[in-house]
Amino acid sequence: MKDDLISSKKIETSEFRSILNQMGITEENLQEKISIHTLKNRWKEIVGPVFASNSEVNSIQFGKLRILVSHNAYKQELLFLQNRIIRESARFLGKGIVRSIEISIGKLTASYSITNTETKEKKV
Numbered sequence: 414m415k416d417d418l419i420s421s422k423k424i425e426t427s428e429f430r431s432i433l434n435q436m437g438i439t440e441e442n443l444q445e446k447i448s449i450h451t452l453k454n455r456w457k458e459i460v461g462p463v464f465a466s467n468s469e470v471n472s473i474q475f476g477k478l479r480i481l482v483s484h485n486a487y488k489q490e491l492l493f494l495q496n497r498i499i500r501e502s503a504r505f506l507g508k509g510i511v512r513s514i515e516i517s518i519g520k521l522t523a524s525y526s527i528t529n530t531e532t533k534e535k536k537v
Contacts (some may be wrong), residue, residue, distance in 0.1 A: 448473050448506050460494060476512035478502060481519050483493040488516045508532050 502511035
């Protein structure tokens with residue numbers, strides 16, 4: 414019954430845009446949010462596990478991908494990977510969405526921090 418209600422209700426594009434606008438979401442920032450989410454999900458694939466554990470996608474504005482890293486050494490390494498990051502971003506987002514990168518050093522969010530849960534067992 415509930416599925417019938419959901420599937421029978423069609424929404425016009427203009428009505429959907431109006432709802433998004435009321436929520437403060439424009440087409441531009443919706444595209445940015447989707448792009449950021451996509452890159453965050455693919456980040457390990459783009460830069461590899463070590464760099465992914467020590468960096469995070471921060472934002473995309475005007476074609477510039479902003480990346481946050483935990484240490485200057487990772488900033489240098491990601492600068493060497495700049496062309497790869499742009500190429501792989503184009504693969505997932507489309508050409509021209511990311512045209513350059515900017516890397517800053519700072520504290521990563523909890524979801525990106527390395528968590529080493531290995532524990533040493535004590536021999537009795």
